[in-house]
Amino acid sequence: MKLIFATSNKGKMREAGEILGPSFELLTSAEVGITEDIPETGSSFRENALQKAMYIWDRFHVDCMADDSGLEVDALGGAPGIYSARYASLGLEGAEAEKVNHDFSKNIDKLLYELTIKELEAMMAGSPAPERTARFRCAVALVLDGEPHFFDGTIEGKIAYERSGNGGFGYDPVFIPDAYPDMSLAEVAEEDKNRISHRGEALRKMARFLKES
Numbered sequence: 707m708k709l710i711f712a713t714s715n716k717g718k719m720r721e722a723g724e725i726l727g728p729s730f731e732l733l734t735s736a737e738v739g740i741t742e743d744i745p746e747t748g749s750s751f752r753e754n755a756l757q758k759a760m761y762i763w764d765r766f767h768v769d770c771m772a773d774d775s776g777l778e779v780d781a782l783g784g785a786p787g788i789y790s791a792r793y794a795s796l797g798l799e800g801a802e803a804e805k806v807n808h809d810f811s812k813n814i815d816k817l818l819y820e821l822t823i824k825e826l827e828a829m830m831a832g833s834p835a836p837e838r839t840a841r842f843r844c845a846v847a848l849v850l851d852g853e854p855h856f857f858d859g860t861i862e863g864k865i866a867y868e869r870s871g872n873g874g875f876g877y878d879p880v881f882i883p884d885a886y887p888d889m890s891l892a893e894v895a896e897e898d899k900n901r902i903s904h905r906g907e908a909l910r911k912m913a914r915f916l917k918e919s
């Protein structure tokens with residue numbers, strides 16, 4: 707099946723190709739001529755995923771899908787959440803924001819800094835250190851004949867104190883999955899990450915739906 711995947715994120719594209727396998731021919735938005743950033747202005751993962759998929763549908767009227775994903779950290783009240791890709795640029799404007807926008811390394815720096823602040827605050831108040839529990843969430847929106855279908859996935863884990871590993875992308879070097887408590891997601895083999903990941907769960911649900919319908 708031919709499907710346009712509304713993303714320019716190479717890490718996501720590679721993982722989706724591995725998870726869905728050879729019966730899916732995935733085309734990126736760039737491969738169909740979309741070079742601009744597709745807007746993401748929704749207030750939930752599902753809304754953003756649908757907005758990206760509909761951007762493709764409205765232009766080409768072909769079957770397409772998009773995912774929106776992000777990291778939720780309990781001690782930070784669920785942040786960075788839907789702002790995961792541009793966490794470090796929140797509150798900045800213009801050229802300053804552009805400089806750090808989508809910079810995975812700066813996003814991790816900010817995350818570790820915010821957690822350190824929370825720990826210091828707890829220490830000063832004589833409270834126990836906050837938990838570093840977190841999860842990645844993924845919502846996939848599939849648009850078939852103009853009709854939306856949603857598939858969700860989650861992976862639970864904890865935020866490490868420092869980076870380790872070179873695999874994956876985004877926050878992987880500081881995310882310790884519950885399924886592999888001795889390593890970061892960037893140290894887990896790609897096929898194992900795909901087996902346990904939020905994106906793996908959501909995309910396999912989509913593949914099952916397409917097979918059954």
Ligand code: IMP
Pocket residue numbers: 715746773774775776777788790791810813842874875876877878903905
């Ligand atoms: P978006 O879905 O394109 O808005 O971006 C989601 C952001 O969440 C990515 O840029 C990453 O920072 C983060 N993210 C989503 N999935 C993963 C993952 O599997 N590993 C690490 N970071 C992720």
